[in-house]
C-alpha cells in the first residue's frame with residue numbers, strides 16, 4: 001500500500017488540524033495509507049520520514065512564517081540530509097496547506113522552505129480562520145490530487 005504522511009502544526013483553534021484531517025480523508029479515499037502527526041504534540045522523528053511516498057504539509061501563519069514545530073522538522077531534515085546523508089529524504093511529491101488570520105504571507109515561506117522535499121503538486125491551499133465545508137472539500141480534493149500525482 002502507498003504510504004503518505006500528513007505533517008502539520010495546529011495549536012490555537014484547531015483550524016489547521018481540521019484541514020489536515022480533510023486532506024488525510026482525500027488520501028484515504030484514494031486508497032493510500034495515511035499517518036498524521038501534529039508537531040504541537042512533539043517532535044517528528046526525521047528517521048521515520050524516508051518510508052513515505054508522498055507528504056502533505058500544513059501550517060498556521062505565525063508572523064508570516066511557518067510554525068516552530070514544522071521549522072524544527074525542516075531543520076532536522078536538512079541536517080539528516082546534508083550532514084548524516086540519510087537516504088530517502090528528498091524527491092517526494094508534496095502538497096501545502098495553511099491557515100491564517102487575515103495575512104496569509106506564510107504561503108511564500110512554505111513554498112520556499114519545503115522545496116527541499118521534492119515536487120510541489122498543485123497550488124498551496126489557504127484558509128482564513130475556521131475552515132467551512134467548501135474549504136474542507138478543497139482540502140479533500142488536494143489529498144486526492146496528491147495521490148494522483150504518484151506514478
Ligand SMILES: Cc1cc2nc3c(=O)[nH]c(=O)nc-3n(C[C@H](O)[C@H](O)[C@H](O)COP(=O)(O)O)c2cc1C
Nearest residue numbers: 011012013014015016060061063064101102103104
Ligand atoms: C503566535 C501567532 C502568530 C500569528 N501570526 C499571524 C500572522 O502573521 N498572519 C496571520 O494571518 N495570522 C497570524 N496568526 C493567526 C493564526 O495563523 C490563525 O489563527 C490560525 O488559524 C491558527 O491555526 P490553528 O488553529 O491550527 O493553530 C498568528 C497566531 C499566533 C498564535
